[in-house]
Amino acid sequence: MQEVVQAALFKRLFGLEGKRALITGASSGIGAHLALTLGQAGAEVILAARRADRLEAVAETLRAEGIVAQTAALDVTDAASVAAAVTTVGPLDILINNSGVSGQDMVIDTTEADWDRVLDTNLKGAWRVSRAFAPGLIARQGTILNVASILGIGVLKTVGPYAASKAGLIQLTRAMALELARDGVRVNALAPGYIETPINTEFFASEAGQKMLRGVPQRRLGQPGDLDAAVLMLLGPGAGFVTGATVVVDGGHTLALS
Numbered sequence: 001m002q003e004v005v006q007a008a009l010f011k012r013l014f015g016l017e018g019k020r021a022l023i024t025g026a027s028s029g030i031g032a033h034l035a036l037t038l039g040q041a042g043a044e045v046i047l048a049a050r051r052a053d054r055l056e057a058v059a060e061t062l063r064a065e066g067i068v069a070q071t072a073a074l075d076v077t078d079a080a081s082v083a084a085a086v087t088t089v090g091p092l093d094i095l096i097n098n099s100g101v102s103g104q105d106m107v108i109d110t111t112e113a114d115w116d117r118v119l120d121t122n123l124k125g126a127w128r129v130s131r132a133f134a135p136g137l138i139a140r141q142g143t144i145l146n147v148a149s150i151l152g153i154g155v156l157k158t159v160g161p162y163a164a165s166k167a168g169l170i171q172l173t174r175a176m177a178l179e180l181a182r183d184g185v186r187v188n189a190l191a192p193g194y195i196e197t198p199i200n201t202e203f204f205a206s207e208a209g210q211k212m213l214r215g216v217p218q219r220r221l222g223q224p225g226d227l228d229a230a231v232l233m234l235l236g237p238g239a240g241f242v243t244g245a246t247v248v249v250d251g252g253h254t255l256a257l258s
Contacts, residue, residue, distance in 0.1 A: 013238030017042035020092050021235075024076055024129060025099035027054035029197035030147065033224035034096060034231060039067030041232055046089050048074035049099070076125030082132045091136045094235055097126035097169075098147040100162075107160035115161045122165035127172060130187075134180070141184035145234055146173045148189045150250045154257025166191075170246050177244030186243040188234045193250025195222040217252030 011017070021038045025031040026047035035045045039062050047055045047062075047069060055071040062069040072089050075081040076099045101121045103114050126146055137144065151159055152166030170189050177187040194216065196204065203209045204221050213221055230247045233239055248254055 014232040014236035015042055016094070016232075016235065019043045019094055020046065020090070021094035021096065022046045022048055022072070022089055022092050022133070023096040023098055024048045024074060024125075025147075027051045027058060029199060030192070030195060030224060030227070031096075031098040032058045034098065034227070035069065036062060036065070036067070037228045037231060038094070038096075038235070039065065039069065041236075043094065044068040044070070046070045046072050046092075048072045048085065048089075050075050074129075076129055077120045079128060082128050086132050086136070091140055092133055093137075093140050093142045094145070095130065095133050095137060095142065096145045096147065097129055099125055100147065100149075100165075102159065102162040104158050105160075106158055110161055118161040119165050119168075122162065123168045123172065126169055130176060134185070137185050138180070138183045143186040143188070143235055144173075144176065144180075145231065146170075146187070146189045148173070148191045148246065150191050150193045150248060150254045150257065153191060153246075153248070154254050156257070173246065174244050181243055186239070188239075188243060189246040190227065190230060190234065191246050191248045191250070191254075192227060193222055193248075193253040195224060195227065197224070215253065215256050216250070217256060220251060222249065222251055 016038055021043045023031050023035050026035050027049035035047055039045045047059055049055050052073050059069040059071050072085050074085045099121055101118055103118055130144055146169050148169045149166040151163040152170045155163045173187055173189040180187055227249055230249050234247060
């Protein structure tokens with residue numbers, strides 16, 4: 001009996017059955033993991049990114065878990081690509097803007113081309129995709145989740161464009177939430193701290209990476225699964241009165257940033 005009650009509670013608060021979700025930047029890392037999480041909660045997931053071969057590999061892994069998964073070629077920096085995806089993908093209930101790139105230069109050493117690359121992907125890309133899918137999301141009373149970063153709240157050296165883009169994304173989240181609230185669309189942001197992915201595993205195993213982790217109050221690197229509860233809370237039916245929020249998942253790291 002208790003298991004039945006627990007299952008009913010999960011479905012009422014976090015269940016995504018019957019929902020269609022698009023995740024950008026889903027060919028690896030956090031994006032691929034979030035697709036798995038949403039699929040396990042009952043959603044049909046559409047994986048979007050530029051690399052079709054990598055997307056299909058992730059989709060096959062999800063299908064093996066019994067998840068309904070599709071792929072869509074999508075370059076968030078290309079308006080024509082985004083417009084084509086709207087037609088190809090069809091109506092959505094959930095949009096996760098996860099595509100992102102970074103750089104490793106001091107602000108005064110950053111080239112204009114690198115600045116544009118980061119801002120166009122991380123900030124303008126999220127705006128571009130959200131604007132394109134907004135009519136369908138309004139029609140289905142959907143929700144948008146923007147994957148920001150703790151570097152949009154605090155800051156470190158050599159990440160100026162990235163920090164600016166993520167701070168802008170948090171403010172964009174608030175603006176969109178305010179403007180779309182009466183249309184029944186909720187818009188929130190997730191601000192992860194350092195999360196282990198195949199891209200950064202080697203670095204965080206190094207001396208420099210370990211030194212960086214000592215600045216995290218919990219003294220550990222986050223795992224993709226650490227994001228699940230916050231993501232399902234923000235996207236699930238139980239959060240119907242939550243919009244314009246930024247949920248930080250960082251092991252306390254923001255507390256130690258300047």
